[in-house]
Amino acid sequence: MPTTLTNCGICGKRTEAADCELIGDIWMPATCMACGRKRLLADGGLVVQLSHPPEHARFELGEIQLRPGALHVLTESGEHYWPFILRHARGDSGNFAARTTNRAGKAFLNGRGNIVSEYRTLLGKRVWVITAPGTVTLLLAPGEY
Numbered sequence: 002m003p004t005t006l007t008n009c010g011i012c013g014k015r016t017e018a019a020d021c022e023l024i025g026d027i028w029m030p031a032t033c034m035a036c037g038r039k040r041l042l043a044d045g046g047l048v049v050q051l052s053h054p055p056e057h058a059r060f061e062l063g064e065i066q067l068r069p070g071a072l073h074v075l076t077e078s079g080e081h082y083w084p085f086i087l088r089h090a091r092g093d094s095g096n097f098a099a100r101t102t103n104r105a106g107k108a109f110l111n112g113r114g115n116i117v118s119e120y121r122t123l124l125g126k127r128v129w130v131i132t133a134p135g136t137v138t139l140l141l142a143p144g145e146y
């Protein structure tokens with residue numbers, strides 16, 4: 002089977018497309034072995050297991066789950082999920098920063114004690130990143146919460 006080379010969506014290194022464990026993973030760059038693994042869920046969502054936390058992360062992301070609605074929105078705008086996860090992990094809560102009286106850069110917590118960020122894609126659609134610290138991080142479209 003011929004191997005396809007693509008750039009890792011996280012570190013940018015050339016990697017074999019087969020490493021991402023997905024067939025037809027054209028619209029979203031792969032995740033290389035050094036950065037983690039990806040797994041497709043039955044509902045079309047993706048799980049990303051990072052091998053190390055992102056640099057300058059302020060809290061533990063846990064398992065990263067990319068919900069199908071969010072993937073759809075990112076596919077439309079041609080954007081990779083990683084920059085959104087990174088901004089969130091580094092305390093940039095996006096649109097929520099303006100809605101909190103906390104000083105800039107402080108994570109926005111919802112009523113359940115989860116860390117929530119809201120961003121807009123290049124096409125103006127909203128995506129949310131929600132972390133239950135140390136357990137799971139979800140990237141989702143607002144309708145999926």
Ligand SMILES: [Zn+2]
Nearest residue numbers: 009012033036
């Ligand atoms: Zn990588």
